[in-house]
Amino acid sequence: MKVHLTPPESNHILANIKVTGSKSESNRILLLQALYSNIKIENVSNSDDAQVMAKGLAMVDGVVDIHHAGTAMRFLTAYFATQEGKDVVLTGSQRMTERPIKVLVAALKELGAEISYVKNEGYPPIKITGKKITKNKVSLPANISSQYISALLLTAPSLENGIALELIGKITSVPYIKMTLALLTQLGIENSFEGNSIKVSPKKAVENQTLIVESDWSSASYFYSIAALSEIGSKIGLSSYKHDSLQGDSVLAEVYKEFGVDTVFINNKIELHKVKEPQIKTLEWDLANAPDIAQTIAVTCFGLQMSCHLTGLHTLKIKETDRLEALDVELSKLGASISVTDKTLTLNAATSINADVAIATYNDHRMAMAFAPLALKTTIYINDAEVVSKSFPDFWTDMATLGIGVHEQ
Numbered sequence: 001m002k003v004h005l006t007p008p009e010s011n012h013i014l015a016n017i018k019v020t021g022s023k024s025e026s027n028r029i030l031l032l033q034a035l036y037s038n039i040k041i042e043n044v045s046n047s048d049d050a051q052v053m054a055k056g057l058a059m060v061d062g063v064v065d066i067h068h069a070g071t072a073m074r075f076l077t078a079y080f081a082t083q084e085g086k087d088v089v090l091t092g093s094q095r096m097t098e099r100p101i102k103v104l105v106a107a108l109k110e111l112g113a114e115i116s117y118v119k120n121e122g123y124p125p126i127k128i129t130g131k132k133i134t135k136n137k138v139s140l141p142a143n144i145s146s147q148y149i150s151a152l153l154l155t156a157p158s159l160e161n162g163i164a165l166e167l168i169g170k171i172t173s174v175p176y177i178k179m180t181l182a183l184l185t186q187l188g189i190e191n192s193f194e195g196n197s198i199k200v201s202p203k204k205a206v207e208n209q210t211l212i213v214e215s216d217w218s219s220a221s222y223f224y225s226i227a228a229l230s231e232i233g234s235k236i237g238l239s240s241y242k243h244d245s246l247q248g249d250s251v252l253a254e255v256y257k258e259f260g261v262d263t264v265f266i267n268n269k270i271e272l273h274k275v276k277e278p279q280i281k282t283l284e285w286d287l288a289n290a291p292d293i294a295q296t297i298a299v300t301c302f303g304l305q306m307s308c309h310l311t312g313l314h315t316l317k318i319k320e321t322d323r324l325e326a327l328d329v330e331l332s333k334l335g336a337s338i339s340v341t342d343k344t345l346t347l348n349a350a351t352s353i354n355a356d357v358a359i360a361t362y363n364d365h366r367m368a369m370a371f372a373p374l375a376l377k378t379t380i381y382i383n384d385a386e387v388v389s390k391s392f393p394d395f396w397t398d399m400a401t402l403g404i405g406v407h408e409q
């Protein structure tokens with residue numbers, strides 16, 4: 001499906017939106033629920049990624065296909081490897097077979113797991129035979145993806161001796177590791193994270209409880225972008241969010257202040273208020289802790305005709321697509337002057353924005369969603385618009401609620 005987006009009647013935007021649950025929190029809690037069946041979940045994400053995770057967890061043998069879901073691929077690898085009686089081949093989309101998994105597989109094998117590569121060494125598909133794991137000490141590189149670390153930590157309490165990880169190198173996407181540990185703490189599972197060492201104690205049973213998933217902050221980024229591109233006085237309400245979020249992408253409130261968007265927390269809601277035009281000419285930000293909002297921020301800067309220099313983007317090349325390359329190509333089509341390295345993105349202030357450009361999305365939900373807010377500035381096409389369902393199936397309905405014209409081609 002291709003959509004043609006047209007500007008709202010007025011850029012004075014007033015709306016309230018309920019955003020689905022965080023896919024990162026959901027996929028963690030779903031795994032924990034598979035280990036401790038007395039846990040209940042509220043506000044679970046309606047995303048494709050959470051659905052494939054739930055489906056995968058229910059399998060005991062055969063082929064488990066997780067499509068494009070990176071967290072599901074990594075979390076299920078650790079899950080199946082450590083649960084006796086499971087025997088699966090874990091695979092995914094073409095892109096998933098290009099996303100590296102060697103660090104996690106090597107760590108699990110070091111602990112005694114039985115895993116082999118079906119096609120290419122270091123990449124899915126992988127064949128896993130669940131084993132009882134008693135060894136608990138392992139070291140692994142921490143600078144490629146935090147998902148490998150979260151995967152080990154999530155399954156750790158079900159192991160006889162828990163786990164003791166030594167992380168090598170500069171730790172990337174740290175808030176996601178802290179989110180994992182915070183959820184374990186909520187369940188009464190002892191853990192510690194000091195310097196480069198993380199420990200999780202074993203736990204046979206947890207108390208009955210309901211974990212409430214906060215709404216997705218990465219999804220909120222697109223509304224922040226719309227607020228930034230809207231007229232002063234615009235107000236977008238989003239629920240359900242909280243001040244003490246487990247999600248690192250809640251740094252959005254700080255970043256978008258630079259674009260003149262204030263965030264007000266009221267009960268379980270945030271209100272994004274466009275209060276002034278940006279007071280800076282160039283945004284400089286290190287996104288090593290919040291890689292998923294890089295595309296949103298780059299496109300906001302382009303739409304505001306500002307320059308930016310974003311750093312800490314070393315994980316973007318191995319996500320749903322090479323996001324640095326994709327941003328370079330698509331922003332250039334719109335008239336941007338942009339340059340990327342393998343960990344940075346630099347944008348010069350645009351002098352104009354080309355109309356009716358068709359944005360390619362490369363099977364990446366965030367390419368579609370990051371470019372959509374430009375509809376406040378110009379008319380734009382988004383190719384393969386259905387990709388949004390990976391994390392945010394209601395995205396196009398919500399865009400229409402804001403007044404953006406969403407015309408299916």
Ligand SMILES: O=C(O)C1=C[C@@H](OP(=O)(O)O)[C@@H](O)[C@H](O)C1
Pocket residue numbers: 023024025071144145146147150172173176291292315
């Ligand atoms: O643990 C998680 O839920 C995630 C961790 C991050 O990945 P990396 O650690 O690979 O950067 C993030 O990009 C991804 O969308 C979700």
Ligand SMILES: C=C(OP(=O)(O)O)C(=O)O
Pocket residue numbers: 068069070071072292319320366391
């Ligand atoms: C990188 C992402 O997801 P995953 O790695 O789980 O596929 C994302 O949602 O931006």
